[in-house]
Amino acid sequence: DTGVSQDPRHKITKRGQNVTFRCDPISEHNRLYWYRQTLGQGPEFLTYFQNEAQLEKSRLLSDRFSAERPKGSFSTLEIQRTEQGDSAMYLCASSHRLGTSGKIAKNIQYFGAGTRLSVL
């Protein structure tokens, strides 16, 4: 257990429905990442937050996807009007930010167990 928790672990939904996933990072981590992973592939970056600010979004993140981290603690990832192509494992990770000198002292990511989404 890395200390990052994701809920739910599994989600089955029908095409066209909206789904929301939650991630609770390690409490002292101020960076939070979302990834999507399909079978046989590595995680693909979706977006990341530093505290409550969403600093970067991948082109993979269509306007059906939205992520929030309202108080700089937990985060939610919502997918609207789901499509079968959205079926994947959605992973959340957290890490410390860069050191004040700008150097990457220990930028290691701690992953949750993921939410597996199946769109029927």
Place this chain on the structure above:
Amino acid sequence: SQQGEEDPQALSIQEGENATMNCSYKTSINNLQWYRQNSGRGLVHLILIRSNEREKHSGRLRVTLDTSKKSSSLLITASRAADTASYFCATVANTGNQFYFGTGTSLTVIP
């Protein structure tokens, strides 16, 4: 698109043998990390090597980095059945903002 490519895609060895997997990447990096993923689980960090380092050891793991060839290798010595998992390299750019994961090597260690 993903930054790294691992080679081989799949590797099957006997317990006690060494396992070597390779990672190639495309752009300049600040550091490169290796992660492990058991089936249906999240990734777990194994080891980090900075761009100014050439080799690093941690227990039964040995990582090398050749920035001129933009490649890295992960060696697991004296493998165990519990090492069965997928292994991913992740490159971290100088901004430190994004991690780019490779396609992974699926390792099977036969008892």
